[in-house]
Amino acid sequence: MNGVELRGVTKAYSGLTVMENINLEIEDGAFLVLLGPSGCGKSTLLNMIAGLEPVTDGSIHIAGRDVTALEPDERDIAMVFQSYALYPTMSVRRNIGFGLKMRGMPKADIDNRVGEIGELLQISPLLDRKPSQLSGGQQQRVAIGRALVREPSVFLFDEPLSNLDAKLRADMRVELKRLHERLGRTIVYVTHDQIEAMTLATRVVVLDKGHIQQADTPENVYRRPANRFVASFVGAPTMNFMDGKLVQYGDGIAFDGGMGQLPMAGLPAKARDLIGQSITLGARPEHLMFDDTGVNARVLLAEPTGPDQYVRLTVAGTEVTARTGPEQQFKSGGDARIMVDGARVSLFDPQSGRAML
Incomplete structure (x- = not known):
């Protein structure tokens, strides 16, 4: 399997189980959205896939490899955070290419890759600016570009649009959907925003209290909810x-x-x-x-x-x-x-x- 597979993944803190026996297959090229209320476990699950949180039990496989015991930089993933996490003293060009530089890639190759990403995300005119000179939407594009430039097997997004205003969120949803259709890479995306889930996902996983309530297409989650929780959580006004x-x-x-x-x-x-x-x-x-x-x-x-x-x-x-x-x-x-x-x-x-x- 070239995507992501979770087998019996459980997470506990000091004896308190917060995620229990999660079994999930994410197909290669899927745009999977983890959706649920605050505290349901969606960010914890994403962090376990990323290697930022160790699993208590079970295993995680990425592109056919068991990565359960591997460090984040060994998992062939790239993560985009809610806070952008850009280096404020570096230009956009250096922010995007920094990871490649740390891996020892030749400067000419880095410049070529950064140029390609700049054109793809339509930020070429911004490459020599500092993050403080950019709008929120532009900063988010830089954060996405820094992930894209590495060409990982899986992209992980942790509520990346939550700091943007309504219009920018709508614009970035369109950009993310186009980007996924163009690249065809596997994306795991965390949000509590139903509109993001319904418009972006090829598959939605609804979580509550550390358990998967339903994993299905956006259409089926909305039209044929598996239980009353899913029916009440998805849709506004509610069912x-x-x-x-x-x-x-x-x-x-x-x-x-x-x-x-x-x-x-x-x-x-x-x-x-x-x-x-x-x-x-x-x-x-x-x-x-x-x-x-x-x-x-x-x-x-x-x-x-x-x-x-x-x-x-x-x-x-x-x-x-x-x-x-x-x-x-x-x-x-x-x-x-x-x-x-x-x-x-x-x-x-x-x-x-x-x-x-």
Whole structure:
């Protein structure tokens, strides 16, 4: 395997286990994002891959080599930090080429490589400036260039865009995606930003409390979450949850939360096996549809965002959020009729939180 493989990786501090039995294969050329809330273990996992943190148990393999006991500079990786970590007294040119100089590469070869990286990242006019003369986005490009110039097997990014403003983050996301498509190198990327995860990743690993909750494509993580934690963490506004059961509703199926029935159009046929069982219904805001044939709901608040609007409602005794286009008009305290797109909802076990459908 030319990517990265973690086999039974466990990390403990003073007897307290913070990561337990992590098994993960990262394919060569993948852009894998480690996503999760603060304290979930994503930076710890990245640091173990980098060799900055020793593993308590298990092994780590990079490009087919067992690197578990190797130092960071022996693992053929390059890391980009949140803080950029540039040498303030060195020019951009020297910052990018410093690692090659320490490895004894001839100056002419270093100059050629730095020139290539400068053109690739569109920072050639900045090569003779100092970091203090650069914007945050420019400094981040230099930090990325310093990693790229070494041509490692794996790039590790630890929340590299978190210090940038919203517009620069959006611009750098585009640059990183283009860079990955152009180079095809393996990237492991840590973030708590869902937009970064969804737009950059070929595969997302959602972590919580030191365990992998789901490892899948961004589309499946969003559309088919493995459990209620993933469903609640991924997506903004968050998924709507309602506890109740499925019941027969004419020729179809409805959700009964104890204070009225909510019809569900398009539920898969296997959902009939769950009729009468206690479930937690999970429906994202775009899965709630305004339809004259639906049930009555009371509008609490409408929040226009430009291309969309989020409408807070009470339906079947539960407060939910629906997403719709800007053309519809809603009045606080008014009525609306709503249905659920059963083809796209998730059903969870109310005890374990695992997906049932």
